[in-house]
Amino acid sequence: MEYVAGNVANKAGVRLLMACLLAKLHNPLVDVRKPYTRIGGSDSFSGRKYDERYIADFINANALPCNSTSAFLTPAFRNRNAPLVMGLELEGRPPQLYTYVLELLDDVHNRRVEPENLLAEIIRWLLINRNEQQQRIESLLKTLRTTHGAIPLSSEAIVGLIEKHMSLKGTSRIPVLIVAAAYQAAGQYLLEMNLPLQAHNAADVQTGALGDVEITFVGDGKVVTSYEMKDRHVTRGDIDRALQKLEETRKRVDNYIFITTDRIDEQVQDYARSLYTQTDGIEFVILDCIGFLRHYLHLFHRVRTEFLEAYQSLLLAEPSSSVSQAVKEAFLSMRHATEAG
Structure with a gap:
């Protein structure tokens, strides 16, 4: 037992x-x-x-x-x-x-x-x-707090930290948390916010969501941008399924963005771009996950620490079925080592 x-x-x-x-x-x-x-x-x-x-x-x-x-x-x-x-x-x-x-x-x-x-x-x-898991997390957080007050990590140091964290096994949920944390940290400037995240294994058909992260205007429930994450390269079939979801749900967005941790096929990217006219103004695009993060952190350089805190909070709040205890502890240890160094 x-x-x-x-x-x-x-x-x-x-x-x-x-x-x-x-x-x-x-x-x-x-x-x-x-x-x-x-x-x-x-x-x-x-x-x-x-x-x-x-x-x-x-x-x-x-x-x-x-x-x-x-x-x-x-x-x-x-x-x-x-x-x-x-x-x-x-x-x-x-x-x-x-x-x-x-x-x-x-x-x-x-x-x-x-x-x-x-x-x-x-x-x-x-x-x-x-209780043992919670105590280990609290101990790591306590250790991490000892480095607070030092010069904040640079944008490039944060990129390196999260890229290293993503290299661990069992981190397929990480791109979702990156995008959600980005909007939480910069939402006041964008006047946009992410809707609550669905469970990592919840089907879009069940939840009614277009993608993994949905962005809406503050004070308005209309979804304007949808992010769909892939831990493999995006195919033309993925884009066609996105078109089908938009048609079935009768939702209209400004942007449908695929975030991938794999290579980007230029032919598929070209196909995505070609849909702008066909869909009467919906932009489809495929972005590299780390490239997205790097550009975001330099564009919103002054909220880089807020982004890191939001990412950490989202990570620790995830159920162990989507982000394991080991992956959570590893991030806290990595962050402490990066800040102490």
Whole structure:
């Protein structure tokens, strides 16, 4: 249980266990190993319903280190119609986690452990892990505050810091935070602001958003610029899908901007430019992420520190499912080293 609850790489197992245990406590007649109604019979149940309706709110209310989305949407636990019994081959890593999950479900089914005891112990360990993570962040922030008061970092030093941070594994969310922080820091001069960010894994179809970051005039809900982030090169198909979204939502923007961390294909860039007349004045463009950041920081040089603080706040506020604890801690350490140096 401690291994499952404390696994940094995969949080699906602990969330599935919590949903199944809650269902068992709610209705002792169900088989804790059968969280799929398609199995049939009076002892099966919808684990996803318990997960999304009850476990999700509990996780969010207590800031527990778990996935922000249902465990039943992960490949290992999605669209199954058979009990989760020992020996079942489940797709996912690490394999040991899934072995332990099946063993724990079997322990509950065979009354070797009571569901309320296991659920209480899982929550206890999640709280321990949460508090330890918060303490590490607070310690790093305290260390970082010791360098405050020195000369502010230059625009180029900030670019170097964030570029180094982006080179880490698991930083695909970073371009979204860069653009959002840019508007938060310079919004008073632009008279524009970004709308609240959607979850990193939320589909545009579900949220109704055009892109990853939507910009509107202050005091006006109309979206004037939409940013879509790609950790690969932008294709013509990406632009065509953007056109389709604009048509389906009947929204009109001034700019639809793709931000990429990969190369920019000139033919695709030319295609994007050609749409201005076709769309009656909507500009499509593809920008390099670091190039965008560098130009922004020099254009708004006097708010570079405000940008860095906004970026840090957004980073630390992200759920661990989109930005891991390790990536957050690494940024604070990198910033301290850059400022101290």
